[in-house]
Amino acid sequence: MSQAQPINSEVLNRPLVVCGPSGTGKSTLLTKLFADHPGQFGFSVSHTTRNPRSGEENGKQYHFVTRDEFMERVGNGEFLEWAEFGGNCYGTTFAALTALYPRRCILDIELQGVLQLRSKASLQTPPLDPVYLFLAPPSIETLKARLSGRGTETDASIRKRLDAAKAEIEYALQGKHDVYIVNEDLKIAGDKLEKVAMGYQGWKDCGDKLPEFDVKELE
Numbered sequence: 054m055s056q057a058q059p060i061n062s063e064v065l066n067r068p069l070v071v072c073g074p075s076g077t078g079k080s081t082l083l084t085k086l087f088a089d090h091p092g093q094f095g096f097s098v099s100h101t102t103r104n105p106r107s108g109e110e111n112g113k114q115y116h117f118v119t120r121d122e123f124m125e126r127v128g129n130g131e132f133l134e135w136a137e138f139g140g141n142c143y144g145t146t147f148a149a150l151t152a153l154y155p156r157r158c159i160l161d162i163e164l165q166g167v168l169q170l171r172s173k174a175s176l177q178t179p180p181l182d183p184v185y186l187f188l189a190p191p192s193i194e195t196l197k198a199r200l201s202g203r204g205t206e207t208d209a210s211i212r213k214r215l216d217a218a219k220a221e222i223e224y225a226l227q228g229k230h231d232v233y234i235v236n237e238d239l240k241i242a243g244d245k246l247e248k249v250a251m252g253y254q255g256w257k258d259c260g261d262k263l264p265e266f267d268v269k270e271l272e
């Protein structure tokens with residue numbers, strides 16, 4: 054990707070929401086994007102009710118809060134998305150996003166978070182206008198191979214991820230994202246992600262057509 058292409062500065066104010074099934078390659082591609090553009094992008098610091106682990110600092114890895122404080126913030130409508138896992142609450146506040154300015158905020162959130170963000174973003178003052186990007190595997194077979202090939206998951210965890218992948222792909226097939234990128238070749242997908250994330254000219258139309266997935270293969 055040529056660095057000489059003009060950057061559309063308006064689009065950089067729009068949070069970039071990177072969606073896609075676990076194992077598609079989100080972390081791989083985002084790590085490269087951040088390394089290629091230091092200081093350009095920011096990840097928000099989430100709130101959690103879980104206890105800090107040794108070495109964790111309040112405000113750095115997480116904002117550590119009590120359940121009462123968390124629920125008060127929920128009641129105040131401060132979260133763009135939140136969920137409870139394993140007895141603890143985790144969530145992203147709108148304030149955590151705006152704190153990143155002028156860096157472009159990148160969110161890597163799951164379907165539940167995307168749905169919450171969709172219903173709340175336009176109600177903010179000023180309204181948030183996220184760009185929703187779906188990173189797709191080239192096929193379900195490849196997704197399964199990448200998940201098991203990573204060597205980080207137990208069989209149970211792979212099963213859970215494939216169930217979630219089914220919902221993610223079914224939602225993507227409804228055509229609700231702004232851009233779709235198929236991660237077949239890392240270099241090609243990385244160049245497209247860079248174009249979208251940097252708001253380079255033509256970013257809206259650089260995406261791919263979704264492969265014809267048979268989601269039954271995920272059952």
Ligand SMILES: Nc1ncnc2c1ncn2[C@@H]1O[C@H](COP(=O)(O)OP(=O)(O)OP(=O)(O)O)[C@@H](O)[C@H]1O
Pocket residue numbers: 073074075076077078079080081082199200202203236237238239242
């Ligand atoms: N284009 C590609 N070609 C071949 N292998 C790839 C490609 N993209 C990613 N991989 C490999 O697939 C595996 C899954 O990638 P990665 O961990 O980035 O997925 P992820 O979407 O971030 O998953 P999670 O949401 O679980 O963190 C990794 O082992 C990675 O090296």
